[in-house]
Amino acid sequence: MIVADRKSLDEILKMLKPYKKVLLLGCNECVTVSATGGEREVGVLASELKLSRAKDGQEIEIREQTLERQCDHEYIDQIRPFVGDYEVVLSMACGAGIQYLAETYKDKTVLPAVNTTFLGVTLEQGVWSERCQGCGECVLHMTGGICPIARCAKSLLNGPCGGSSNGKCEVDKDLECGWQLIIDRLKALNQMEKYEEIIPIKDWRTSRDGGPRKRIREDLKL
């Protein structure tokens, strides 16, 4: 899922300073699961904003709404009947959702309430961890199902580097060395011959270096 962090209330209050009528939009997908921008978090942020404004004797009107998704126009269109009643839209979706809202409602100011951080997994209730950087050319078959791009701080394709010590990364003593994980896993799978293979230089054009990416399936188009 896409994982995000809520922005600090201070930052959000600064962005909202000129506005009194706010449409606060949550998203029912990834940010709900990563407990950043779902219905509950919309409620908490709305309450924080109201308390903060009330404390300073300022008015604020907030409509709380949580869409199924903010990355599909079918759902974004659901706010069309009332979006005009509000001065600003504060979105708690990931960066994709926020941008799609802004693209759809061109005359509306759309503000982000979260910092979108990574593609990851839930390690345990309340703990999320990065697993994928969407580089566009998967090498997991070579690396025991552990991604060297996302899990190695240097994204080395043939590691580890000299900064690996006792299985930890030099970037942070609590951070596991991605390549140590890969080697341990390949050993356990009895596939160390894969480690001997040199992975060639990666063509980063499939990643962000090639500009914003697009996927088309002609058979699905209407």
Place this chain on the structure above:
Amino acid sequence: MRLNYPTNIKVVKVPCTGRVDTLLILKTFESGVDGVYLAGCLEGECHFLRGNLRAKKRVQYVKTLLEEVGLGSGRVEMYNMSSAQGQRFAEVAREMAEKIRALGPSPVKKRKL
């Protein structure tokens, strides 16, 4: 026991402090109360196993939210007592009432949200 506790404390009954959600506490502050405390069972003696421990974590979280908002983290507290500790209940009620009185009225009070 005929114990007294401050009359300005309103008791809201819940089946377990684990029922008390973050938003429930925030909404209470929106309504203008000066402070909130949770009176949970003794730790390790929750009928639902972890209800009071969950409540404790939520209270800690609400403290950070109230600090962020500017109301101050001291307006919300978690206490633990058993249902047989009437004396302790009255003592905590007095303690919390005094603490909130010292903090003064909530700045949100009597202001329309």
